Amino acid sequence: MKFIPGIKRPKDAVGSELFFIFRERELMLVPDREGLSVPAGIDGCTGVDPASLVYFGSADGVHCYTGESTGPAAARPGAVFMDVRSAYGVIGENMFALAGRALHINDWNVGSVFCSRCGTRLGDREDERSRACGNCGSSYYPRISPAVMVAVTRGDTILLARGARFPAGRYGLVAGFVEPGESLEECAAREVMEETGISISGIRYYASRPWPFTGSLMVGFTADYAGGEIRVDGDEITEAGWFGASGLPDLPAVFSLARTMIDCFAENAGRGG
Ligand SMILES: [Zn+2]
Numbered sequence: 001m002k003f004i005p006g007i008k009r010p011k012d013a014v015g016s017e018l019f020f021i022f023r024e025r026e027l028m029l030v031p032d033r034e035g036l037s038v039p040a041g042i043d044g045c046t047g048v049d050p051a052s053l054v055y056f057g058s059a060d061g062v063h064c065y066t067g068e069s070t071g072p073a074a075a076r077p078g079a080v081f082m083d084v085r086s087a088y089g090v091i092g093e094n095m096f097a098l099a100g101r102a103l104h105i106n107d108w109n110v111g112s113v114f115c116s117r118c119g120t121r122l123g124d125r126e127d128e129r130s131r132a133c134g135n136c137g138s139s140y141y142p143r144i145s146p147a148v149m150v151a152v153t154r155g156d157t158i159l160l161a162r163g164a165r166f167p168a169g170r171y172g173l174v175a176g177f178v179e180p181g182e183s184l185e186e187c188a189a190r191e192v193m194e195e196t197g198i199s200i201s202g203i204r205y206y207a208s209r210p211w212p213f214t215g216s217l218m219v220g221f222t223a224d225y226a227g228g229e230i231r232v233d234g235d236e237i238t239e240a241g242w243f244g245a246s247g248l249p250d251l252p253a254v255f256s257l258a259r260t261m262i263d264c265f266a267e268n269a270g271r272g273g
Contacts, residue, residue, distance in 0.1 A: 004057050013058075019040070019045070020065070020102030021039065047070050088254075105129070148191060154242055175218070218257045
């Protein structure tokens with residue numbers, strides 16, 4: 001899918017449209033022949049003010065808008081609002097990626113109305129996705145919070161941890177938000193130490209992925225075990241351990257960077273290194 005970001009629909013642009021409408025961060029899906037899909041028009045989507053819709057780009061020539069539904073039932077007959085993560089299996093990978101972009105932009109749009117320094121209503125800039133305060137000059141851009149995720153290996157095992165809010169039995173990779181003044185590598189080492197008591201070396205960049213659910217860009221690293229024994233805080237992390245490729249527990253969703261990295265570890269182990 002070729003996505004071209006934009007803040008305004010190009011003049012005279014032809015092509016169909018998609019509308020990513022949220023209510024309390026859940027995505028509106030409407031019935032179609034195959035089940036449920038992202039609406040291709042907003043007729044009948046009550047609770048959506050067409051003037052409030054935000055253009056965010058085109059995907060293979062289809063123009064994409066996002067907006068907030070404010071009505072009580074606020075949908076067409078048969079429409080539902082669904083958690084975006086849950087919608088992955090319903091709308092597929094490409095629509096899921098678009099819904100993630102839309103969620104992040106819509107969160108910014110509905111949450112950046114007044115200047116947080118002086119309280120003045122903000123105005124849209126014409127040439128970029130940002131808002132400005134006409135009184136004190138403050139600028140507001142969509143905020144993207146970097147977070148790191150670390151796949152630590154020790155011999156033929158990988159370090160997995162259970163977050164306190166994970167479903168029962170599920171383990172993932174150590175992850176956390178970058179602190180002000182910290183490099184990504186420093187954050188990786190700190191998070192692994194804080195959450196599991198393990199020190200690491202050989203920190204190497206793996207890949208990054210947008211994670212709109214927390215307004216993040218998740219940056220994945222691999223690292224080697226350098227020392228220490230597992231010790232969890234029991235608060236944020238309830239359990240952690242070293243797992244071999246043949247004995248992996250319940251893992252995060254397939255669209256997550258954690259799952260991609262754990263699957264990569266398992267594939268490498270299957271190839272013998
Ligand atoms: Zn201001």
